[in-house]
Structure formats: C-alpha cells, structure tokens
Amino acid sequence: MTTPTPIQGILDITPYVGGDASVEGLARVVKLSSNEGATGASPKAKAAFREVAENLHRYPDGSSADLRAALAEKYGLNINGIICGNGSDEIISHLIHSYAGAGDEVVYPEHGFLMYPLGAMASGATPVKAAEDDFTTSVDAILGVVTDRTKMVFVANPNNPTGTYISNAEMQRLRAGLPDDVMLVIDSAYAEFVSRNDYNAGIEMVEAHDNVVMTRTFSKIYGLGGLRLGWAYCPEEIAMVFHRVRGPFNVNAGALAAGLAALLDVAHTDAARAHNDQWLAWMQDECNRLQLSFIPSVGNFLTIKFDDAGPGSAAAAQEFLSARGILPRGIAAYGLAAYLRFTIGLEDENRLVIAAIEEFLETTDGA
Numbered sequence: 001m002t003t004p005t006p007i008q009g010i011l012d013i014t015p016y017v018g019g020d021a022s023v024e025g026l027a028r029v030v031k032l033s034s035n036e037g038a039t040g041a042s043p044k045a046k047a048a049f050r051e052v053a054e055n056l057h058r059y060p061d062g063s064s065a066d067l068r069a070a071l072a073e074k075y076g077l078n079i080n081g082i083i084c085g086n087g088s089d090e091i092i093s094h095l096i097h098s099y100a101g102a103g104d105e106v107v108y109p110e111h112g113f114l115m116y117p118l119g120a121m122a123s124g125a126t127p128v129k130a131a132e133d134d135f136t137t138s139v140d141a142i143l144g145v146v147t148d149r150t151k152m153v154f155v156a157n158p159n160n161p162t163g164t165y166i167s168n169a170e171m172q173r174l175r176a177g178l179p180d181d182v183m184l185v186i187d188s189a190y191a192e193f194v195s196r197n198d199y200n201a202g203i204e205m206v207e208a209h210d211n212v213v214m215t216r217t218f219s220k221i222y223g224l225g226g227l228r229l230g231w232a233y234c235p236e237e238i239a240m241v242f243h244r245v246r247g248p249f250n251v252n253a254g255a256l257a258a259g260l261a262a263l264l265d266v267a268h269t270d271a272a273r274a275h276n277d278q279w280l281a282w283m284q285d286e287c288n289r290l291q292l293s294f295i296p297s298v299g300n301f302l303t304i305k306f307d308d309a310g311p312g313s314a315a316a317a318q319e320f321l322s323a324r325g326i327l328p329r330g331i332a333a334y335g336l337a338a339y340l341r342f343t344i345g346l347e348d349e350n351r352l353v354i355a356a357i358e359e360f361l362e363t364t365d366g367a
C-alpha cells in the first residue's frame with residue numbers, strides 16, 4: 001500500500017443520497033421526499049432560533065441541559081439517561097461505533113432505515129438483514145438471524161420507508177428473545193404521529209432493561225430537520241459511553257433553542273398530528289379510488305406501489321411527477337424499486353400529487 005487506506009467496510013459503502021429537493025428550470029417544487037413535517041416548524045421555534053443569532057460567537061451548552069430537563073419533565077424520564085445528538089443519525093452512528101466493530105454483526109429488518117447498514121459498515125461491522133412479514137418487522141425472523149456475533153439489533157417503529165409498525169407486545173417479545181448483551185435500538189422517529197392503542201415508543205422498555213435504547217428526532221413532527229437535532233433515552237451506562245465519544249459541543253445553539261421551544265409548543269405539535277391523521281387517511285382513500293396499492297402507514301408518509309417495469313413503473317412515475325415539480329422518494333436502494341414514498345404534505349400539495357398520479361395512470365393506460 002502506498003496510499004492511506006480506510007478500515008475494512010468503508011469503501012463498500014454506497015454514500016447516502018437524500019431526497020430530491022429541486023428540478024432544474026422549476027421555481028417551485030412540492031418536496032415530499034424526506035418526511036419533513038408538512039406544517040413546518042413552530043413559530044415559537046423560529047423566534048427562539050432568531051434570538052440565538054445575537055449570540056453566535058458563544059459556544060452552545062455542551063450538556064444540552066435545558067433541553068434534556070424539558071424532555072425529562074415532559075415524559076417523566078431520568079435525565080441522566082437522556083442524550084442529545086446532531087440528529088438522531090449522530091446518535092445511531094456513535095452507538096454503532098462504540099458497540100460493534102470488525103467481526104461483529106448488526107441486525108435490522110429487510111426494509112429498515114439505511115443508516116443502520118451504513119453505520120455498521122462505517123464501523124467495520126457486518127450488517128445482517130432479517131426478512132419481513134408483509135413489509136412489517138418480523139420478530140421471529142430477527143431472532144432467527146441473531147448469532148453469538150450479533151452486537152446490536154435496530155428496529156425503526158414505525159419503520160421508514162414502509163410506514164408499518166409492530167405492537168409493544170411484539171417489541172417486548174423481541175427483547176425477551178435476545179441475549180442480554182445484545183443492544184436493542186428502537187428508533188421511534190415517527191412516534192409522535194402514531195395513535196394506536198397497542199403502540200409504544202419504548203420508554204418503559206428502556207427503564208426496565210439494561211440493553212434497550214430508544215431514539216427520537218426533531219426532524220419529523222417538529223419540522224426541524226434543517227437544524228439536526230435528535231435525542232435518545234438509554235440506560236445510564238450507555239449514555240456515559242455516548243458522552244465519551246461525542247463531540248463536546250455536538251448540538252449547536254440554534255438547534256437547542258429551537259428544539260426546546262418546539263417541544264413546549266404542544267398546540268403546534270397537536271395540529272401537525274391532526275393534519276397528518278386527516279391527510280394520510282385521505283391519501284389512502286384516494287389510492288383505493290385509483291386502485292393503486294400501498295403499504296398501510298402510521299407515519300407521515302405513504303409508500304405507493306407502481307408497476308415493476310414498463311410505462312407504469314415507479315421510475316416512470318417518478319420522472320412524470322418530477323417534470324411537474326412533484327418530488328417523491330424513489331426507494332430502490334431499499335429493495336423497493338416498484339414503490340415511491342410520498343411524505344404527507346399540505347392540502348394543496350396532496351391534491352396536486354393525487355391529480356398528477358391520476359394523470360400518469362391515464363397516460364400509461366392508453367400506452
């Protein structure tokens with residue numbers, strides 16, 4: 001070797017590509033590719049962020065103390081188990097770096113969030129897929145691929161990009177079937193959107209066990225994706241590991257201030273949830289009317305099936321929509337090449353999407 005060489009696994013990574021954000025020649029696009037909250041950030045969060053502009057020369061509070069205290073208060077948590085990150089992505093990648101390396105395995109469901117296999121490879125570990133059951137996390141399949149090399153299991157609940165979830169009872173059964181030294185990370189990025197009686201974001205499981213971590217984000221219902229802010233609740237011992245490896249000022253001052261204000265603006269969050277309930281149901285009804293199949297979702301997005309190939313394929317639909325400024329997420333990288341994922345948008349955006357899909361289907365019918 002005559003040049004510096006990264007550790008094993010890094011060069012096998014296909015870099016993560018975010019959702020499309022613009023179309024050349026179009027001034028306005030309907031961006032539905034990244035599950036950013038349709039209704040945007042709370043006005044109070046924006047005001048708090050603006051105020052930070054007067055003190056940009058000051059380092060942020062490296063312990064995220066006010067935000068952690070507010071989270072502890074809101075959810076009744078042990079503040080020492082709360083950690084904050086530069087997006088939950090940062091928390092996920094530090095956890096993997098700290099707990100899994102060369103020779104270790106990181107398990108995740110077949111259509112699970114791409115950050116898990118990417119994080120595993122960046123750490124030199126081996127990502128291992130577990131089959132799903134009808135696009136839903138399968139506890140039995142996960143337990144079936146766990147070996148003595150498994151160090152971590154990741155389950156997004158609900159999952160992105162499928163939108164499906166498993167019940168609290170199933171998550172408990174998963175943990176009960178894992179060896180105690182395997183970490184179960186429950187990624188509850190979309191928890192605030194879910195209103196099902198048998199769903200639980202994972203707080204009680206974290207408190208009851210030494211090997212469960214729950215991650216959360218301000219990028220979805222709080223509409224603060226641009227600021228990069230996430231948090232997690234974990235056993236204190238795991239929190240202390242994170243504090244050892246994170247940057248001393250990993251969360252910036254604007255994110256801390258806006259996140260705190262967003263958390264406290266309960267009315268804004270309730271309105272965002274109500275908006276999503278209404279328009280997610282409407283989108284699913286419209287798909288039924290158009291005889292388009294979709295994966296039933298409890299998140300703020302809907303994954304719709306197109307043809308596998310030919311004029312009615314997902315790729316053709318994406319091109320057709322993109323030419324009209326409508327940007328869904330192609331999810332071939334998730335092994336779902338016949339599907340497109342649409343974030344639930346504002347009313348006019350949702351109506352534009354359905355009208356354009358209807359037009360696309362008419363074009364392909366005649367083809």
Ligand SMILES: *Cc1c(COP(=O)(O)O)cnc(C)c1O
Pocket residue numbers: 035086087088089090113156159160187189216217218219220225228229230
């Ligand atoms: C969007 C998303 C996240 C959030 O990531 P951030 O880094 O907090 O923006 C985490 N997990 C899943 C499954 C997601 O879809």
